[in-house]
Amino acid sequence: MLAKRIIPCLDIKDGRTVKGVNFVNLRDAGDPVELGAAYSEKGADELVFLDITATHEKRKTMSELARSIARHLNIPFTIGGGITSIDDADAMLAAGADKVSINSAAVRRPGLIDELALNFGNQFVVLAVDARQIDGEWIVHLNGGRIATEIRLFDWVKEAESRGAGEILFTSMDHDGTKAGFALEATAHISELLSIPVIASGGAGNMEHFYDVFTAGKADAGLAASIFHFNEIAIPDLKGYLKEKNVVVR
Amino acid sequence: MTLVVGKRVAMIAVIDYNAGNVQSVLFALERLGAPAILTGDHAQIRAAEKVIFPGVGEASTTMHFLRERGLDEVIKSLTQPTLGICVGMQLLCAHSEENDTPCLGVIPQRVKKFVPVNGEKVPHMGWNSLSRCADEIFTPELSGEYVYYVHSYYVEEGPYTSALSEYTLPFSAGLHKDNFYATQFHVEKSGKVGEMILRNFLSL
Numbered sequence: 248m249l250a251k252r253i254i255p256c257l258d259i260k261d262g263r264t265v266k267g268v269n270f271v272n273l274r275d276a277g278d279p280v281e282l283g284a285a286y287s288e289k290g291a292d293e294l295v296f297l298d299i300t301a302t303h304e305k306r307k308t309m310s311e312l313a314r315s316i317a318r319h320l321n322i323p324f325t326i327g328g329g330i331t332s333i334d335d336a337d338a339m340l341a342a343g344a345d346k347v348s349i350n351s352a353a354v355r356r357p358g359l360i361d362e363l364a365l366n367f368g369n370q371f372v373v374l375a376v377d378a379r380q381i382d383g384e385w386i387v388h389l390n391g392g393r394i395a396t397e398i399r400l401f402d403w404v405k406e407a408e409s410r411g412a413g414e415i416l417f418t419s420m421d422h423d424g425t426k427a428g429f430a431l432e433a434t435a436h437i438s439e440l441l442s443i444p445v446i447a448s449g450g451a452g453n454m455e456h457f458y459d460v461f462t463a464g465k466a467d468a469g470l471a472a473s474i475f476h477f478n479e480i481a482i483p484d485l486k487g488y489l490k491e492k493n494v495v496v497r
Numbered sequence: 498m499t500l501v502v503g504k505r506v507a508m509i510a511v512i513d514y515n516a517g518n519v520q521s522v523l524f525a526l527e528r529l530g531a532p533a534i535l536t537g538d539h540a541q542i543r544a545a546e547k548v549i550f551p552g553v554g555e556a557s558t559t560m561h562f563l564r565e566r567g568l569d570e571v572i573k574s575l576t577q578p579t580l581g582i583c584v585g586m587q588l589l590c591a592h593s594e595e596n597d598t599p600c601l602g603v604i605p606q607r608v609k610k611f612v613p614v615n616g617e618k619v620p621h622m623g624w625n626s627l628s629r630c631a632d633e634i635f636t637p638e639l640s641g642e643y644v645y646y647v648h649s650y651y652v653e654e655g656p657y658t659s660a661l662s663e664y665t666l667p668f669s670a671g672l673h674k675d676n677f678y679a680t681q682f683h684v685e686k687s688g689k690v691g692e693m694i695l696r697n698f699l700s701l
Contacts, residue, residue, distance in 0.1 A: 248625065248626060248663065249617075249621065249623050249624070249625045249664055250623060250624040250625065250626075250643060252623050252624065287688070292623070292624055314520075317520060317521055317524050318524045318527070318528075319528075321525065321528065321685075321686065321687070321688050321689070321691060321692060322645070322686060322687075322688050323645055323683070323686045340518060341520065342520065343518065343520040343521050343524055344518075345518065345521070345647075345686065368553060368554065368555070369620070370553075370620055370622065370647045413620065413622070414622065441618075442613070442618050442619060443618055443620075444618050444622050444623070467618070467622075467623065468623070497624040497643040
């Protein structure tokens, strides 16, 4: 049986993980590779690295990071943050990244999805989308949720799929940081609308939230950051809990 | 580069044919202490003690590329242990439904596209479990373990199936005929289980 995936997300700035990380037994919790390896050891199914560095040298530092992760980790990972062209994506693939995630750049220029899918295959392209509800309608937001667009979430993910996205990473800005659970209805709607996998993000606060997003939310994977980083939920415990509730996990 | 396995000196060639993420395969071998050379050179491939034929990409384009470089004949004539990974496994078969592509025909099986029967998503992406593990690289204790897949096409269960997984139907997680071994999943990205399977191949 295909297992539901648990994905920790690491934010990287200047080659170091940001957001405090409260891991014991880690020599250097700020080292993305060491932290990634620790998650892999604990049973994480995949990792997402988001590089939030803003420099002219970004492509070079990101590809060095991807190379270092690929060299040391034996599970798949996605890298994102500022990928806006085929050349950016090609550098990540050459470095050993399994997938790239694109977000605002794809909204600004949807053809980027087609270009990446055509050159590297659909499986390489994760379309990340941040959205929140405005007057009862889910609306796509840019730049980490700060800028509203006029694009409806469900239209956008459908278009992204038809252009060649291989996976959707949906973050509800309404739920992100609340620890009150994922956006179940919107996630389920995307999952039913599309025939590609959906990663749910935003709102995880306890283990039950993951159960909910895999059942009522119909998500293929659940992503979270701080609850894993601060060890509020240990991945082995989460997997044990889900197994007991008959959710298939690795 | 060479690696001492037991008392022999082994050399592993990873076939370079411009298809996707070969770097991950090289890194996985490096982690196992088995550095390899990435090469499209016929003589180097023929001389290697083991050959790895990785693959990410589309079947017809990839077959075209192999034929242009004469690598199709090289692969077919290999007699040392050879491991096809993902699309590499599919290309070892006789024919792929992906753009109706005649493949290498080393293993007489056909490659088909997944058809969802109950709303399943295609590609089949993520960790799935192995069953009926039945050869030297799929040792019996690997049944029940999870490996990482990303694919839309599959090989049906058949006489050369060396392990099974299930997605819409039971399909070949692995194939084995003579000196040719293959994994449909990404053995290089399948955690400790993948490392064990790779190690089993390296110690053939």
